[in-house]
Amino acid sequence: MNARLSLVSRSVGPVTTSRKSMLVSELRSPAQKHARGEALWAWALAGPALILLIVLFLLPVVGVFVMALTDWEFGASSLSFVGLANFREVIFDEVFRASLINTVVYVLIVVPGTVLAGLVIALLIESSDSCRAFYRAIHFLPFMATLTAMAISWEALLHPTVGLVNQTFAALGIPTANWLRDETTALPVLAVIGIWQNLGYAMVLFLAGLKSIPLDLYDAAEVDGADLWIDRLRTVTIPMLGPVLMFIVIVVALKAFETFDTIQILTQGGPGHATEMLLYTLYRESFEYLRMGYGAAVAVVFLVMVVTLTLIQARIMDKRVHYQ
């Protein structure tokens, strides 16, 4: 059988698919039985995860899509389908538009800020031997801590009169502000807190990435003449950190998109709608105003945006990122 098969494939050259499948169907061999058994096992092993994925993720997503087409209010016993009315409202709603713009601005500040600060701190820690563990720990702390508690500390720091920030600024002669109650400063301040919180995470990942860069490459770069720090960074460090960088950008972007706790505690979306962001809007519409249908429509928009963004990011960076 085998001899014949190899003979055929040799004489025909690349066997066409139809031809191949015909040949294979003639072979009722133990190998095929074995393959089917293996497939069954594969399904059995993947089964539990698959079921959980369907129950906890896919079904709720379908539920949200359906809910977005209704006018259901939380607790109401009746609902009626309204078609795309919720989506139409979402598009023309000023609060939603503000919320969308705020979210984008917030993400555009937090992601580069976190990546840059995380990389700089990781490089600084890596460049010196002293107190490495200490620096690592203090920069990682914000990520470990409960953000709710941390937000309250930030509120105290940013208090317009007794807060440490304003007192320090006043002492140094720098203009002070009512940081969280001023329309121009509230969003940037939240973004700074976002950076502060995610920084440690990015730093730890960068540190791990830096460790895995072969030292030979730095030596080679040095001999080749790339001996300024900027050249070293451009020839070796940044390209070799590519995969880590991509991971950090995606994770931090997703975390920034779903910011909720700092808004809820510090600004409640205000002043005005200056810090209104998608997840907060979604929560408020669904659980404060009890408009589940409208909230679901916001959720759908949110979901579509996040998924699209992740796909685009992955596609772009996949092309430019080098994997070992």
Add this chain to the structure above:
Amino acid sequence: MSGIVLRNIRKSFGPTTALHDVSLSIVNGEFLTLLGPSGCGKSTLLRILAGLEVQDAGSVAIGDRVVDGLRPKRRDVAMVFQSYALYPHMTVAENIALPLRMRRLNAWQRAPLVGRWLPGTGMARRAIDMEVGGTAEALGIAHLLDRKPGQLSGGQRQRVALGRAMVRHPAVFLMDEPLSNLDAKLRVHMRAEIKELHRRLGVTFVYVTHDQAEAMTLSDRVVVMLDGEVLQVAQPQKIYSDPDDRRVAEFVGSPKINMFDAIMRERGQVDVAGTALSVPSELTLGTELTVAIRPEAFQLAGHAGPGVLTGLVRMVEHMGSDLFVYLDVAGVEHPVIARLSAERAPEIVTGQTLHVGVRPDHVLLFDREGRRVRLRDGAAAASVTPVREWA
């Protein structure tokens, strides 16, 4: 023009001393190999030469220029690393071009996007591309220029690494175990190519290896290093047949040289494992010595007698043209290894008693400190009367 002089180089890493007072002078155009087991300081010495490591004391001169304190870039050296150290995100062409880009384009011209449009960049880039193409052509990798290192085989990567070193015509090539990541067959092939490259370029090569076959085949001179010291600097043949130090004799040669503790019994004769061995030496009687005999210095003998070792065959290894016979000799701790011609010793079996005679001109003597005790001169060695009969 570009010889290298190392003067009293010392280097420690914390409590461990990597190099004790190493001095070395390398002739322009020479192929010099630093040979030694891992941890002997040979790589450290090479890195100090390159400027990747700074010596604690001593000075390095390349050509007529003292290069201490100069960065690698300014030393006019190129280095090939054991791991090749190719930039994995760059194509072969970009890898080879990098040393030229770093030297010929300024920071602004190298900048992404804008650099391309600055005056002079285009011409410099075209010149670089030409030279990269030429180098790739010379190494037979011109068809690989658009690939990334990850898509290349070991031998191809090796060539790219060589290309990156060659492209800017350095005065000195430094190679840190460049062949040890290749399989045996390719290693022999690339060895020949490196030799050819050296012949063609005619510049100084400093080559680090722990592989004596590489050192022997490639080098004009070999530096044998151990524990941060230079033990001997000589031509490969001399390193093998005329070692200065017991440790050199032990490190070079495979299978390993046989060592025997011996005492000068009478004038011109030492006592080795109960057998009198004649050696032309004027040492005082009673001097303790180490006698070293290369495996191939043994020949089959018909029967026991002076100058003949007798032992039980423990193991026989057939190597094609030769046999390695391991003999248990009374009074000797390790089995004695004899390399015999397969034609002349066809039927040796494990367990049999074997007599092997020693060719006296192949006997090396070392004192108890491991220093070589020289025979007076070549004539003296030849005039020794044979004290045994050959089979």
